[in-house]
Amino acid sequence: MEMKYGGEESRQFVTNLGLVTSNGKWGHNIMTAEWAHHISYDPAMVVINVHDYDATADNIIGSKEFGVSLASESQAELIWIAGHASGKKSNKIAALEELGFRFYKAGKIGTYMVEGAVLNLECRLVKYEKIGDHIMFIGEVLEAKANETEGPAIFRSGTGIYKVGERLKHSDGSEREKRVEEALSRHTKANAPA
Numbered sequence: 001m002e003m004k005y006g007g008e009e010s011r012q013f014v015t016n017l018g019l020v021t022s023n024g025k026w027g028h029n030i031m032t033a034e035w036a037h038h039i040s041y042d043p044a045m046v047v048i049n050v051h052d053y054d055a056t057a058d059n060i061i062g063s064k065e066f067g068v069s070l071a072s073e074s075q076a077e078l079i080w081i082a083g084h085a086s087g088k089k090s091n092k093i094a095a096l097e098e099l100g101f102r103f104y105k106a107g108k109i110g111t112y113m114v115e116g117a118v119l120n121l122e123c124r125l126v127k128y129e130k131i132g133d134h135i136m137f138i139g140e141v142l143e144a145k146a147n148e149t150e151g152p153a154i155f156r157s158g159t160g161i162y163k164v165g166e167r168l169k170h171s172d173g174s175e176r177e178k179r180v181e182e183a184l185s186r187h188t189k190a191n192a193p194a
């Protein structure tokens with residue numbers, strides 16, 4: 001079956017927004033990816049999913065590397081521009097610099113990285129495969145720089161860009177926590193590991 005972009009099923013997913021930087025056939029480039037996830041701690045690895053017709057896909061397949069800068073809550077305009085123009089038609093990095101956005105050169109790979117992002121990851125391509133209607137690129141993180149001066153921008157698929165909101169409580173006090181522990185121990189499995 002299909003879950004359409006913007007449909008009520010897709011809208012229930014929330015993600016970070018990755019600003020994926022690359023260099024290759026289409027020159028230095030940046031694109032927005034809602035599908036940018038951390039998938040391994042050690043070694044640190046991330047996955048991004050990119051349409052095969054995007055300039056970014058050609059660049060990564062050719063260069064075997066990419067950057068992921070997780071956008072901060074003050075970067076909504078940058079997210080929008082990088083996600084609506086194609087690097088096949090425009091030099092987005094040059095246009096963004098003209099508009100006042102700042103980049104720096106990655107230390108371990110040959111791409112630009114976004115200044116002011118909450119996390120900048122320089123990645124070596126480990127594996128890629130067409131999965132459904134996107135290409136899944138898995139990268140090993142060679143360099144990571146976190147910046148906690150702002151929170152991350154959040155994407156509610158097909159709906160809009162948000163900032164982190166109120167923290168939800170998972171317990172309403174010690175009496176309830178005691179009941180949770182008791183309920184779990186009453187239902188201990190016979191083959192539970194020691």
Ligand SMILES: Cc1cc2nc3c(=O)[nH]c(=O)nc-3n(C[C@H](O)[C@H](O)[C@H](O)COP(=O)(O)O)c2cc1C
Pocket residue numbers: 017029030031032033034035036049050051053054055056057079080082083084085086087088134155
């Ligand atoms: C908020 C947002 C999230 C997006 N997420 C993705 C994504 O995860 N994967 C993808 O292939 N395209 C995604 N896009 C679309 C690409 O960013 C867009 O097609 C872009 O123009 C591709 O650039 P390129 O051709 O320079 O690589 C997203 C766009 C926006 C605005």
